[in-house]
Amino acid sequence: MSVRVRFAPSPTGYLHVGGLRTALYNYFFARHNNGKLILRIEDTDRSRFVENAVENLLKTLTWAGIEFDEGPHVGGPFGPYIQSERLEIYRKYANVLVESGWGYYAFDTAEELENARKSSPHHEFKYDRYKMRNQFTLGEAETKRLINSGVPYVIRLKVPENQQIRFVDIIRGEIIVNTKDIDDQVLLKSDGFPTYHLANVVDDHLMRITHIIRGEEWLPSVPKHILLYDAFGWEVPAMAHLPLLLNPDRTKLSKRQGDVAVEDYIEKGYFRDAFVNFIALLGWNPSGDREIFSVEELIEKFQLEKVNKSGAIFDVVKLDAINAKYWYSKPIDELAEMFSYWVEKRGFKGFSNEYLARVVALLRERVKKLPDIIDFAPYMFERPKKYDSSDLKKHWSNNVENYLNDILNILKSVNEFTHQNIHDEIMKYLNEKNLKLKELIHPLRLAITGLSYGAGMFETMEVLGKDEVISRLEEFLTNVLPTLSNKS
């Protein structure tokens, strides 16, 4: 039997990084086994409807490089792949359950349930089918009458009293749960929509899903699902429950403690392949010391059995480190093209991709991701707004003004403004004056960039260009240096 897996998110408006990992593992597993990957939208909660959520999801999934064989956007033999468009199917199967005695009607209102919960100590409430308002307490005739007169109802699962349910999770091994700990789950809500449990089981069966790969938060629900498969007489798919992605405090990854939407990380400038690489290795790794893998390698090496059991903290510092390792795997003009997005977004206009390419080449090894270049070296896009000489006192000579004036003249005389030529001319001058480079380069850096750190000064000047460098140096000598000298 050929492998069929699915990624089944609810459309919340963005893709959670945990969701991305689940999608990735499904994708790796499908490709590794020459199987099919299905996208299914689980939008059975009408109160959580979000406009354009499916489009956003697809856009982000596409960014990550995940391709689906079936789904709302590509079709497939078992469509529609949006649950809100499949309501008739769930209703039909809910009725099958009622007829076979596995499901029953219940009429309790939200208030009644809430009161029952309140009056039970320590959250010990369990739905008692022999006390609440339902088919068992009301009788067949009354039940029929209420339904015919349009009273809202739900259909609940009649869970066996005291029965061991056992199943094998590919990642965790055998798990045993007693049905006495399971509530009579609502399957069909009073608005006619199914709950997750019903829709999920019905769709996974109908869509011929062979392996369910999803987050660990679903593990406690598996017995309910097994009861449903049994009730329908269906085969239970293989299951693999992935460990959770965690906040630094080890709680389930959530907003509040940082960004959880993949879109946030795209916007921060992480490379697609670096981000995928990082996420893929959170909770799984193919053994060994390597940690940089292409998507093709991840697919080739992926094994569900090797997925870890315990949760992994989403550590941005590590993500930054991985991202930085991807600098040299990308053509410089591709980087410039990407970079132009952030440059313009920060309000800097009119820079050619050729210039941006030189800026990226000059500065990439000093930062972790593309947009960081702007914060690290704003002077590549605008004149220094202020000059911070506080770190430079130790390199400050009394003759700085004279030296810089000489340098200005030297720079003016350099015809071909390459870093090599600039270097040679300045070194010649230093030799004549018997000066060391470090006595001059720091004041010069301050004059040109306003900062005390940055890429190599000769290279920086080359990229900035002769006119700009000279202009900045003149500005510094006439307007800035006098004020600095007075202070020091």
Added chain:
RNA sequence: GGCGCAUUCGUCUAGUGGUUAGGACACGGCCCUCUCAAGGCCGCGGCAGGGGUUCGAAUCCCCUAUGCGCUACCA
């Protein structure tokens, strides 16, 4: 409260009865150096605790502790 799952350096992890418990990130030091990085070298740092099983346990079993998840007409 109940049920379930988990537990190797601060973090991500390798490890499946015999290893000086390995790597990466972070951190500290040194080298390099025009600063900041990058790079190179060195270092710091871990099997949650207690019982077993075994000639021998990070690896197998039990208990405890801790953490997390679930416990909705949310997924």
